[in-house]
Amino acid sequence: MSVPFMWVDGNLTVILKNKSHQVIPDHTNYKLILEALPTATEDELLELIDIEKAVAAFSQGQVSIQNGKVMFEGEEVHGSISKRIIEFMSKGLPFEPLVKFLENLMENPSMQSQQELYDFLEHENLPITEDGCFLAYKAVSKDFKDKWKGTFDNSVGQVCTMRRAKVDDNRKAGCSAGLHAGALNYVAEYGNVDAGDNIVIVKINPEDVVSVPSDCNCEKLRTCKYEVVGLYQGELPKPLYKAEFEADSYVDEDEASTVYDEYDDDYWDQFEDDDDNDPMDDLIDRYTDY
Numbered sequence: 001m002s003v004p005f006m007w008v009d010g011n012l013t014v015i016l017k018n019k020s021h022q023v024i025p026d027h028t029n030y031k032l033i034l035e036a037l038p039t040a041t042e043d044e045l046l047e048l049i050d051i052e053k054a055v056a057a058f059s060q061g062q063v064s065i066q067n068g069k070v071m072f073e074g075e076e077v078h079g080s081i082s083k084r085i086i087e088f089m090s091k092g093l094p095f096e097p098l099v100k101f102l103e104n105l106m107e108n109p110s111m112q113s114q115q116e117l118y119d120f121l122e123h124e125n126l127p128i129t130e131d132g133c134f135l136a137y138k139a140v141s142k143d144f145k146d147k148w149k150g151t152f153d154n155s156v157g158q159v160c161t162m163r164r165a166k167v168d169d170n171r172k173a174g175c176s177a178g179l180h181a182g183a184l185n186y187v188a189e190y191g192n193v194d195a196g197d198n199i200v201i202v203k204i205n206p207e208d209v210v211s212v213p214s215d216c217n218c219e220k221l222r223t224c225k226y227e228v229v230g231l232y233q234g235e236l237p238k239p240l241y242k243a244e245f246e247a248d249s250y251v252d253e254d255e256a257s258t259v260y261d262e263y264d265d266d267y268w269d270q271f272e273d274d275d276d277n278d279p280m281d282d283l284i285d286r287y288t289d290y
Contacts, residue, residue, distance in 0.1 A: 003015060003016060003037075003040075003042055003045060005037065010024070010025050011023070011024050011025075012024075012033065012034070014037075014045060014049075016042045016045055016046055016049075017042055017046070021046075021049050023049060027049075029048040029049070032048055033045065033048050033049065036048060063099050063102060063103070065085075065086075069082070070082040070085050070086065070102075072102060072106060077102065080118055080121045080122035081098065081101065081102055081105065081118065081121065084098055084121075084128075084239075085098045085099065085102070088239070088240075094130075094240065096130075097128050097129065097130045097131070097132055097240055098128060098132075099132075100130075100131060100132030101128055101132040101133070101134070101206060102132075103132060104132040104133065104205055104206045104207045105117065105206040105207065107207040108206060108207045108208075108209060110169065110210070112169065113169065113209050113210055113211065114206075116171055116209075116211060116212035116221075117206055117209045117212060117221070119212055119218050120209075120212040120218055120219075120221050121134070126183065126236070127236050127238055127239050127240060127241050128239065128240055128241070129203060129240070129241050129242065129243050129245065130240070130241070130242050130243045131243040132205075132206075133203050133204055133205045133206070133243075134203070134204055134206065135201055135202070135203055135204075135229070135236055135241060135245065136181040136182055136183070136201075136202055136204060136221070136226075137181065137182060137183065137184055137186075137187040137199055137200070137201060137202070137232065138154065138180065138181045138182070138187065138199070138200050138201075138202050138226075138228075139187045139190045139192075139197050139198070139199055140154040140197065140198050140199075140200055141196075141197060141198070142195075142196035142197060142198060144198060144200070146160075147190070147197070148180075152179070154198075154200055154228050155228065156200065156228050156229065156230060156231060157228065157229075158227070158228045159225065159226070159227045159228075160179055160225065160226055160227075160228070161179075161224060161225045162178070162179060162224055162225075163224065164208075164210060164224040166178075166224075167179070167210040167211070167222050167223070167224050168210070168211060168222060169210050169211045169222075170211065171211050171212055171213050171214050172213075172214060173213065176213075176222070177222075178210060178211065178222030178223065178224070179222065179223050179224065179225070179226055180220055180221070180222055180223075181202050181204060181220065181221060181223065181226060182219050182220030182221060183219040183220070184235055185217075185219050186219035186220045187199055190220075198231065198232075199231070199232035200228050200230065200231055200232060201228070201229050201230040201231070201232060201236070201245065202226040202227065202228055202229065203226060203227045203229045203245060204221075204223050204225075204226045204227075205225065208223045208224050208225040208226070209221055209222075209223050210222050210223055210224055229245040230245055230246065
């Protein structure tokens with residue numbers, strides 16, 4: 001049985017367990033709630049509407065939002081990752097990848113490495129992948145070998161690893177042992193495209209980050225593992241990419257609209273009214289004109 005609801009100027013009001021809940025268009029789960037309306041139970045809709053519950057449910061209680069603050073196992077999370085989670089939620093972007101990123105980060109055995117990675121991400125704002133990793137850039141030779149010793153194959157699809165204990169964790173040491181990656185500014189200075197060097201995109205699990213050297217303005221890092229996922233085709237413009245990275249695989253909100261294909265025009269007709277200036281008309285048309 002469908003729950004009672006009203007639609008006024010794009011704002012959705014639903015009655016759940018004898019209590020009124022308003023859902024405005026910038027709600028994180030706005031589209032998911034619209035999708036769920038025909039068949040969802042009251043409890044299912046409450047989970048979508050209550051973002052704090054949604055975060056806790058996704059992370060099995062490890063991550064929570066309390067009074068606008070991000071908490072991990074009861075302790076407040078500071079730094080860029082906390083800001084990004086709140087930012088993603090406020091913009092209606094999927095927050096789950098950032099929660100997964102935070103969970104991965106907390107698996108890093110070094111508290112120092114965790115804190116240094118905050119500094120790196122705060123400075124560079126590099127994109128996150130759906131499975132909780134992040135993307136960075138790396139300059140390699142024309143035959144895709146590392147520019148230090150020429151021993152690692154950095155062709156697309158390769159996973160480069162080294163023993164974590166062999167990676168220098170002293171951030172005061174600039175050039176030292178470890179697998180390096182960084183931001184474009186660092187790569188541009190380290191590599192020489194005119195001389196035939198290549199720039200590749202690497203995917204890094206925050207669990208594997210060892211150090212963020214303080215030289216180069218914190219624009220590079222040392223890790224014990226990364227996967228080469230693509231060739232550089234321009235700066236990565238989006239905040240979120242799919243787990244199986246492709247240059248054009250960023251998660252666009254247009255992709256989410258395809259989940260509405262299963263609903264016919266009769267379902268969307270209930271949201272229409274006689275107001276020719278209703279901004280939601282374009283949204284409804286967008287989901288029905290396939």
